Ligand SMILES: Cc1ncc(C[n+]2csc(CCOP(=O)(O)OP(=O)(O)O)c2C)c(N)n1
Ligand code: SF4
């Protein structure tokens with residue numbers, strides 16, 4: 001594929017560009033630092049290409065509008081940060097339940113509450129998993145660079161469409177605002193158009209498995225609701241049907257697990273000390289591995305998680321069998337470390353490394369911890 | 375009463391969940407007849423609803439139907455209308471759904487003057503949750519959460535909408551379903567944000583507690599109090615006390631949001 005010249009771009013801009021290149025033509029949002037650039041990019045670009053940009057009255061409405069537009073057949077995205085992400089939760093759950101595709105970007109800032117709006121943090125990892133009520137499945141990507149912000153947004157849009165499942169892109173203030181050179185591959189991306197051309201026995205929630213969403217307005221009359229529903233979308237409270245419907249939501253993620261769960265390992269083949277992290281903290285960890293392994297050949301490695309939910313359990317299990325110690329640096333008080341511990345199953349010692357003062361975890365901090373266990 | 379168009383009803387989903395004597399069925403039937411009279415293509419019609427007894431109507435209507443979250447129906451509808459401006463959207467909401475939790479979306483839909491037809495089934499109470507007061511419960515009336523009568527003043531929903539920018543406002547009631555049907559037709563044919571407030575009896579969660587009698591009494595009272603806009607024009611304030619003015623209260627010509635947006639990006643709708 002021919003490549004264009006590298007361009008200097010911000011993570012938030014890359015996210016917006018990824019969305020547009022993946023066929024997103026509808027954006028609804030409400031301004032909030034540090035995510036506003038995504039909205040501003042969309043406001044500038046979408047009208048030029050026949051898309052819809054709308055600034056809604058709040059984040060609840062933004063989430064609702066995005067779902068409404070998806071049901072109309074558009075690819076949609078909304079971006080926000082902590083307080084706005086909290087407001088989106090009820091309707092996010094609706095989209096999961098009703099199986100309406102959409103992408104929600106949360107550029108994390110320091111919380112709780114209004115917190116430090118301009119300071120980076122990774123405090124919304126558990127909220128991204130469990131923010132909306134009920135036993136729901138969710139997909140969450142955590143880009144660690146401007147380029148990852150671009151391509152993980154594309155992956156989010158496509159997976160969301162394919163699985164009829166909302167996908168969260170969990171950026172952080174560092175990646176969102178950082179400028180990096182990125183090379184965007186040229187050429188047209190394949191964007192499948194949603195269509196009304198479906199078999200006559202099409203059902204919106206077919207018990208036999210996933211069916212494509214047929215947008216409203218094409219003469220396929222069905223019901224969409226946040227209530228538990230049967231395969232035609234009509235409410236049901238019948239226990240076996242309820243159970244089946246909830247299994248259905250989880251099963252589709254399990255079935256496509258390998259397309260969803262993205263991780264990357266660098267470093268020693270048989271590490272004694274491994275680092276597991278995600279988002280902007282990957283950058284500091286990478287610097288540590290460069291020095292410890294590439295320069296000094298120490299048995300150190302880094303498993304970076306582009307997907308944090310569904311949790312990369314298999315990958316952690318395998319890593320724990322090799323490493324003696326797994327260090328989990330996070331810019332929070334310890335969120336994903338609990339999952340790592342759970343899937344390490346006692347095979348490796350799991351050590352949290354946390355920072356929550358609104359500053360990044362430095363390579364020195366990580367390397368000091370690594371040194372302690374070598 | 376004449377037969378409803380079976381095509382527009384999901385007869386297999388009946389009987390409905392509403393209590394005997396509930397006005398929701400009457401309002402829903404008026405809506406169905408109105409849609410039929412507009413001559414809209416069935417595939418272009420979308421019913422959006424919030425959460426509440428009245429919002430369950432969506433499930434019984436054979437169109438593309440979207441039963442959303444409590445208070446948010448207009449926000450969902452805004453997204454859908456902007457994505458597919460050629461569709462005809464009817465948004466059914468309860469009084470609580472529309473004016474309490476959904477109040478923000480209501481005023482902003484009005485402000486945008488987006489072409490949605492809001493049908494508010496005003497039974498003056500939270501029916502589904504068993505009779506709590508809503509912003510449209512008249513002062514002094516009792517509710518489970520206002521056992522001694524609510525002290526709060528209520529909204530004048532149509533004035534609120536007008537102040538916020540709505541360009542069509544009409545009031546009808548379940549006791550005069552033919553008129554209600556006509557009002558919905560006019561709302562549907564109006565370009566811009568249309569509000570139809572339909573007074574509707576909830577004998578179970580409102581009437582009983584306030585000693586308003588059964589459904590028949592409530593409907594009779596509704597009819598007796600109602601006075602048309604035309605007749606009301608000749609009466610003074612004192613004469614209009616305790617009366618509800620029915621009919622089209624305003625119909626204003628103003629730019630519609632979806633059309634303005636598509637025009638601004640050089641695209642034709644449809
Ligand atoms: C976020 C949220 N809060 C509360 C509820 C509970 N709830 C369901 S319906 C309803 C009120 C319904 O009253 P109204 O809108 O007047 O509709 P009606 O049942 O009277 O037709 C409430 C409070 C809910 N479903 N969601
Ligand atoms: S509670 Fe009231 S509004 Fe709800 S179905 Fe019964 S009568 Fe109708």
Ligand SMILES: [Mg+2]
Pocket residue numbers: 426468469470495496497498499500501508
């Ligand atoms: Mg009510």
